Amino acid sequence: MLDPSSSEEESDGIVEEESREVMAPQSGSSRISPSRTSESSDRLQPASRGSSARPSSPSPSAASEHEKEDVEKLQREEEERKKKLQLYVFVMRCIAYPFNAKQPTDMARRQLKITKQQLQTTKDRFESFLKGDTQIVADEAFINAVQSYFEVFLKSDRVAKMVQTGGLSALDCREVFKRHIEKRVRSLPEIDGLSKETVLSSWMAKFDTIYRGDEDPRKAQQRMTASAASELILSKDQLYEMFQMILGIKKFEHQLLYQACQLDNLDEQAAQIRRELDGRLQMADQIARAGKFPKFVSKEMEAMYIEELKSSVNQLMANLESMPVSKGGEFKLQKLKRGHNTSIIDMGQEDENQLSKSDVVLSFTLEVRTVLAFRQCSLALCSRPGFTYYVVLRPTPNSPKQAELHKMTVTKACPDQDLKIKLAVRILWGQGYSSIKIFIKYCDYFFRYLWAVGKNVWKRWKKRFFVLVQVSQYTFAVCSYREKKSEPQELLQLDGYTVDYTDPQPGLDGGRAFFNAVKEGDTVIFASDDEQDRILWVQAMYRATGQSHKPVPPTQVQKLNSKGGAAAQMDAPISQFYADRAQKHGMDEFISAIPCSFDHASFFEMVHRLTFDHSLNDNFACLGWFSPGQLFVLDEYCARNGVRGCHRHLCYLGDLLERADAGHMIDPTLLHYSFAFCASHVHGNRPDGLGTVTVEEKERFEEIKERLRVLLENQITNFRYCFPFGRPEGALKATLSLLERVLMKDIVTPVPQEDVKAVIRKCLEQAAQINYQRITDYARVEENVANLATPAKKLEHVIRLAELVIEVLHQNQDHHAEAFAWWSDLMVEHAENFLSLYGVDMDAALEIQSPESWDSFPLFQLLNDFLRTDYHLCNGKFHKHLQDLYAPLVVRYVDLMESSIAQSIHRGFERESWEPVKSLTSNLPNVNLPNVNLQIPKVPNLPVPVAGLSVNLPQMPSFSTPSWMAAIYDSDNGSGTSEDLFWKLDALQTFIRDLHWPEEEFAKHLDNRMKLMSSDMIETSVKRTRAAFESKLAKSSRSTDFRIPLSLCTMFNVMVDAKDQSAKLCAMEMGQEKQYHSQIDDLIEESVKDMISLLVAKFVVILESVLAKISRYDEGTLFSSFLSFTVKAASKYVDVPKPGMDVADGYVTFVRHSQDILRDKVNEEVYIERLFDQWYTATMNLLATWLTERMDQQLHVYQLKILIRIVKKKYRDFRLQGVLDSTLNSKAYDTVRNRLTLEEATASVREGGMQGISMKDSDEEDEEDD
DSSP: OOSOOHHHHHOOOOOHHHHGGGSSOOOSSSOOOHHHHHHHGGGOOOTTTSTTSOOOOOOTTTSOHHHHHHHHHHHHHHHHHHHHHHHHHHHHHHHHSOOSOOOOSOSOOOEEBOOHHHHHHHHHHHHHHHHTOSOOOOOHHHHHHHHHHIIIIITOHHHHHHHHTTOOBHHHHHHHHHHHHHHHHHHSOOBTTBOHHHHHHHHHHHHHHHHHTTOOHHHHHHHHHHHHHHTSOOOHHHHHHHHHHHHTOOHHHHHHHHHHTTTTOHHHHHHHHHHHHHHHHHHHHHHHHHTOOOOBSSTTHHHHHHHHHHHHHHHHHHHHHTSOSSTTOSSOOOOOOOOTTOOTTOOOSHHHHOOOGGGGOOOOOOOOOSOOGGGOOOOOOSSSOOOSSBOOOOOOTTSOSSOEEEEOBOOTTOSOTTOEEEEOOOOOOOSOOTTOSSOOOOOSSSEEEEEEEESSSOOSOEEEEEEEEEEETTEEEEEEEOTTOSSOSEEEEOTTOEEEEOOOOTTOOSOSEEEEEEETTEEEEEEESSHHHHHHHHHHHHHHHTOSSOOOOOHHHHHHHHHTHHHHHTTSOHHHHHHHHHHHTTOHHHHSOOGGGSOHHHHHHHHHHHHHHHHHTSSEEOTTOOOHHHHHHHHHHHHHHTOOHHHHHHHHHHHHHHHHHTTOOOOHHHHHHHHHHHHHHHTTOOTTOOOOOBHHHHHHHHHHHHHHHHHHHHHHHTHHHHSGGGOSTTHHHHHHHHHHHHTOSSSSSOOOHHHHHHHHHHHHHHHHHHHHHHHHHHHHHHHOGGGOOSHHHHHHHHHHHHHHHHHHHHHIIIIITTTTGGGHHHHHHHHHHHHHHHHHHHHHHHHTSOTTOOTTHHHHHHHHHHHTTOTTTTTSHHHHHHHHHHHHHHHHHHHHHHHHHHHHHHHHHHSOOOOOOOOHHHHSTTOSOOOGGGTSOOSOOOOSOOTTOSSOOOOOOOOOOOGGGGGGOOSOSOOHHHHHHHHHHHHHHHHHHHHOOSSHHHHHHHHHHHHHHHHHHHHHHHHHHHHHHHHHHHTSOOSTTOOOOHHHHHHHHHHHHHHHHHHHHSOOOTTSSOOHHHHHHHHHHHHHHHHHHHHHHHHHHHHHHHHHHHGGGOTTOHHHHHHHHHHHHHTTTSOOOOTTHHHHHHHHHHHHHHHHHHHHHOOOHHHHHHHHHHHHHHHHHHHHHHHHHTTTSOOOHHHHHHHHHHHHHHHHHHHHTTOOHHHHTOHHHHHHHHHHHHHHHHHTTSTTOOTTOOSGGGGSOOOTTO
């Protein structure tokens, strides 16, 4: 895109010693005569040496130093203005008739830049969305992504700097957001029926909606249209207007120059090019003859230089020759072959270029249009017309185009001898008539009747009809034709002729205004009937001959025309009017200046710099790229004026470096293109072969190469600020590639990778210092340095610094790591250096912290969570330093925590009331360890200090029940001590687990220690609970008044919780020597088994007390006989109540109440079922044993009633509690049931009977006694 065209590569400019002498035309006065201008154009001197140079300084008494400075400033401004005007003339001609370059259509589209106001508007729109002031529906993940984008990108000072330098576009904002969310979307869990690409597209659509806000979509479309239009091919008028702004040319100055240079006349522009090329060839010959060569790096390049000059001119000639004679023609021209080394003044090989009469044959097609039917005549041949009335027409291009009356030839018999016909005849050329061999241009001067006489042609002075024919860009001929003949009678090929005005020749009658065409050995004199025809013919032939001398109408003729008044003045052509007008305004010196006499290298440097500034200041984020129109004009200027390709790219490099040093964002691709071209040129490795290299080019290249190296190293050092958020895309990677190219000694020999690596390493070392200094300054401003006096404040500051450090490293990974893919190890070193700088501040802050303070653990978690997820930084230098710093602190904390928990268990069980409480771990909201991001220490505080330790342990928060939590404290869980223990163990293990200790051995050690500690603590808790259970049960009642206290249920629940917690807190990986959780499970099972046995034994004791009471009714005892006699005697007189039913009811009530309490308060169903099974079995065995002991005795009726009621209720109640039938219908139960049934049958035949008490319904529901 930036590569020069073939003509540019081969055109190496004019010798600089010669060109410096002709910087600008002399400007001694605002108006000079055209003749003097043309005569002195070959010896023009720079403006500083001309008559417009600074006048002699006034004496100190006449003017102050300030006045001198003002005068010098005005003179410099005037010289600058004249130079720009002259430069604009050259640029206008390039635009008017380009024949080397075309506007490129494959350039990357430039994006509209974002202004400060637009950035603020964008911030406001995103802030409104985050506040919920918009109607855009979004989920939490998208809102978090937008929040991060708003805080990190839009509010960044680097983005503000991009806007200030004009390097940020809406596309950049969109692409940064897209990259920002890609990782977030990829990390989201998979959702059935919703692909992540769909989520990404939806988020981008919402982003676009937020970015646009309430803006009218039509305005956005208009901006897009304007952006696209800027990249389209510009018209000539648009290019003129652009360079008027670039060079500061006023509109009227453009109009004067445009008209005077005849830019709308393609023939004049083609002729101007031919004259310029002729001048360049003559300049080359002068340089060769005078030996005034530029200083080359090698003496042998001088001859090569001349060949380059001529080769470049010949290439331009070929380009010009390939142009159509008239742009827009519908058919190609018949061109003559010319040698590639033939110049326009070379008349060798004349036979090959000689035209013949057959080459300029004219052929016309006559067409009659819009003739009404009643006006048509019969058919007649043009060669033998047989009309009665006719008119003979001899039309020329100058004939009036409107209808005129023509006198007709009539017969003598015609009554109207003055018969006239109104006709309009127009000659239309170039309409695709294939019979015309060549294209004859339609102009006011190409067809004329002239007088002529010559030595070789037109040997007799006679008036003839002449046509000026252009066969190709370099072949012109003047032909004379006879009427009704298509071939010319005679022709004069204009190669080598010089045309000029001349005085009337004596002896030649006919014609008023004379001019001649002169060639060595031949002279042709022409004369026209009026001055206007002569001026037009001279101008046309001047363009055709390609001569350097421009004919100027004689002053005498101008005076004669002026004497004729206004009417006579109108005879002069309009081009002469514009030329006079331009001369009047002082523009003639710029128009008539000879282009090859100027230093186009300096001219191009000026127009390039001004164009570059204009490109940077327009509405597009160009990054140093020219627009297609600007690039087109610069290409054409270089090719047409012989600007050396190396000089052009050196100018480009200089301008790019200057703007980059000033802070503008420059695409390094441009630097790479131009540097590669210059390097290949200077080192002689051009693709088109060896070319000449001047000393100045080499010295300037070396200077720019050093500047470029410094710039690249500075950009790599400041890569976060020169390429913020990876913008421009791929720029950092291109910068690294260019640095490697710049470090090469020549274009072929690659630089050793170690050398490149050393340079980049040095840059990244400096980058680490700069980046850390920036975030340190930012954090200090944000937090106010004056408030960092206390250790706590310094710790907060270091934690905030850690967040910024992590954010910087994340951004480096997201936006810059790809560019350093080839140097990834250096990027890791950079990160380690960056972290080491932070480590200094971190160490200083941690040193002043109190030994009893654990507030620094969030800092470790914050840093470690980042480092352990980074493949390159995990267990790196800083990471190991962090581990070494915190490992003793973690060990110390675990030691103190273990001692504290042990003390809390001891004191807690001493004061334990065994009142049931709700589990803190299941009801308190996130009690264990807060999140690091909340800036709260993630470590639980410890209770009372341990005896014998010199340190003060931090206090454990109280677990007393808040008033608002009273409702959730149901009496169905473990004790306060046990719940406190389990929470502490879980919190400690959660803390250790959340540390994610990266070193495997130490992490395994911590885990093993936590499991062992938990196992020991739970073991202690279980043993203390079992002992308390036994003690509590031993002190309880042994009668049916016994009610199971809630404390016993709490103890059971402690065992349940201990079993549940041990599975989580004591579980270890398989394959280890000790399985602590298995050991503690065995202990818990044994303890629960013992507790159940103790409780069952208690229930057996209570049943034994009941059986002891009814044992008094055994047969044969004194009490039994006395009771029987008393009851019989009393029953005769009163209704005696049934003795013994209170005992049975009391026992049944005790059993049912105990069952309900155990079922309701103990949380483990397995334990309940086991207890009930053993309870039923033990008591039933006791009854069977008691009855077996009385096998030889008949039960007392009262004994029988009590036992029937107890057995019947027991069976039913335990069956309702879920005891299995296999257990219920045991042998003991069968024994008891059979005995009681037998005893019931015996007692029923006695006096009084059983009074409705029977074993028959023992398997049925019995509600009568409930």
